[in-house]
Amino acid sequence: MIVSAGIAPLRTPLALERRFGNLAGSRAYRLYVPSGYEGQPVPLVVMLHGSSQTPRDFAIGTRMDTMAEEQGFLVAYPDQPRSANIVRSWNWFRPGDQQRDRGEPAILAGMTRRIMQDFAVDPARIYVSGLSSGGAAAAIMALTYPDLYAAVGIHSGLAGGSAKSVSSAFSAMRRGALIRPMRATRPLPTILFHGDRDRTVAPVNGDQAIAQARPAGDLHASISLGHAESGMAYTKTELTAPDGNQGTEQWLLHGADHAWAGGSQVGSYTDPKGPDASREMLRFFMSHAKDEGSNRY
Template sequence: MKMNEKMFAVMREAASLLQKNGAGAATEKIQQTLQGLMPAGAWAGNASAARTMRDINPAPNAKADNTGAAGGFVPDLLARLGIHAPMDGARFEMPAFAPQFDVQEDGSALAPGKFLAGSFTNHAGTRAYKLYVPTAYHGQALPLVVMLHGCTQNPDDFAAGTRLNAIAEEKPCLVLYPAQAQSANGSKCWNWFNAVDQQRGQGEPSIIAGMTQEIIKTYHVDAAQVYIAGLSAGGAMAVIMGTSYPELYAAVGIHSGLPYAAANDLPSALAAMKGAGAPTANARLKAIPIIVFHGDRDKTVHPRNGDHIMTQSMPQHAAAQIKKGQAGAGHPYTQTVHEDADGKVVAEQWLVHGAGHAWFGGSSRGSYTDGKGPDASQEMMRFFSTQSKSAS
């Protein structure tokens, strides 16, 4: 583990040298480090070190090329440590946080903050979680963002894809990633379609709410700035959480999700995902501020569900402003902003044109991401920053 920590630090330095001073400087730095780490007599130049490293940790589909060249050995080592070498002069993409294998025994990430593992248990069961604590945290009250992953995902994957940990360094906040247990759902989906898992004080909502409350107490979170968001099944569960615990969450972010009580069993869940039916009239988010993202080419969860969420959530007489834009060279989108009678933004709907079932603006390090944007993570955080619970 100590060797991994040192090598990761050196690779980051080598990445910076490669960008500023070229491959020669980066290679020299790696050579110096390997010479100090290799057993006596093992060092016979760059190529020998490369062979030794491949013996320790062979790469899949490794090519039998001149690994002593900067074009082979250096990028290979950088890639092993999660640092992607630039192509054709492109900017280096540094990891937002340490790769999964570079984790201390206590579960915290090596850099930049701490990525802690834990679990929560109540009458409804036990769920694991990961909690990102940014470097700016020194015991002061910070906002908390709860992130609910989609099917087949886990907290590490979801954190990587959404880049929320890196954003939490820029805009200090704690980020909680509850983990669905495979024993509860074979595909690790949150069970948004089960009646028991749509009720306050029962099932998975009680676990997620209890976990949220435990983190609030343990880390002195600003209780007025607690938010929840999710993707797909996680987005549907985020709607349930906002509906069931309106006093706990100040705003809800839904990405490619479904409205509250859209289903009560698996067949009705499949129908809802295809866009069938309409939202229950008396099932509403009780005017909790929401931001909704959906792709109009989503073939997994029909984009009509985004409209259904808005129908459930909108306060009466909310004024709407429609804006059209494009995320740089990425997807065009239509953004509908709703304001209450006092002119405060209470809801936003982003319909992203040509996009499917993936987190917009996400990193390819995670699953179900679309890097073309718009940047859903940044936009959600921007929206959350404008929302807080009224002092009681």
């Protein structure tokens, strides 16, 4: 049995507080290691919190640690400090933070690779997800590092490149992007959740984000209506490539505002009444792995 970085087989889970830095800057992060980790290659999920949130708050609200313990994967929660943004928002609207090997994308990608060095991470099963500004940042990570991540989850976020300044960011949040968002040269499988009563990030942004992630070619569209156990209605739209590989999955949550669906009420910006976005994202993620030989997912 190989144990990475001197980590002995665990009998209890670990919540580690760490920091990563490179030429682009540094960020602290929280890393959850499940008790079942014994050095075997496991998936990694990178979770990007929303404005005014902390990694611990986001972990509690999404209950992702609980699911990591159940399913046996690592979860990283990068921290956006007030020194980088006064409201702790990821700077998804700044051109310098929308490019590969620059700014926040370079920091987050470097952090992901550092975790891969320190622990046994399955390189084919690395995923990134986020809420609000974190969702917009996750979309940017999918655009700038499609070679690193296998799939992306966007909750109440925006398409990558929807804004180029603070003023255009507020405009995009209210009405959708008025400029053409960045083009995905290699779209990643994407699952997206957005409330149709979102008063912080207009629902049209969800449409734009899923359009950005749309694979090329003819796709089969499947639309289904459903209700969460709590009663919240939703419309789920799936686009599937001709070879059967699922491209995107969009959940429109009826009556929902700006909150993580199905999250714990102990956390912030959660709506316990919705379908379980965390569990659905994980289902979607674990059905997609990179094929290094063919660059297909």
